Amino acid sequence: MLRLNDRDEESRLVGRTAGTQRLILNTKVWPGMTAERAGSKSLRLTAMDVHGDIRIFIVQAAPKEVDQLHSLLLQRLKRAQERHPKKLATDH
Secondary structure, X not given: OEEEEEOOOOEEEEEEOOOOOOEEEEEEOOOOOXXXXXXXXXXXXXXXXXXXXXXXXXXXXXXXXXXXXXXXXXXXXXXXHHHOOOOOOOOO
């Protein structure tokens, strides 16, 4: 199960295994995160695992659900980038 939780200040992506509901993914949506289509039924993400390490995750679902998740993540990534723009090298 994968959920995209939205709050005023941040969005989080939370994933749990089917059955036991063990937490396998709990990451903020941050400006450097990637979310790209790996196929019609899959999405490739860079995200932090439950230990705080950045990993590559492949999410598989029906094409319609992958489309929806991809669109939502792109919107949240854009919002995260607007809130936390990278400083330019000339900024002090």
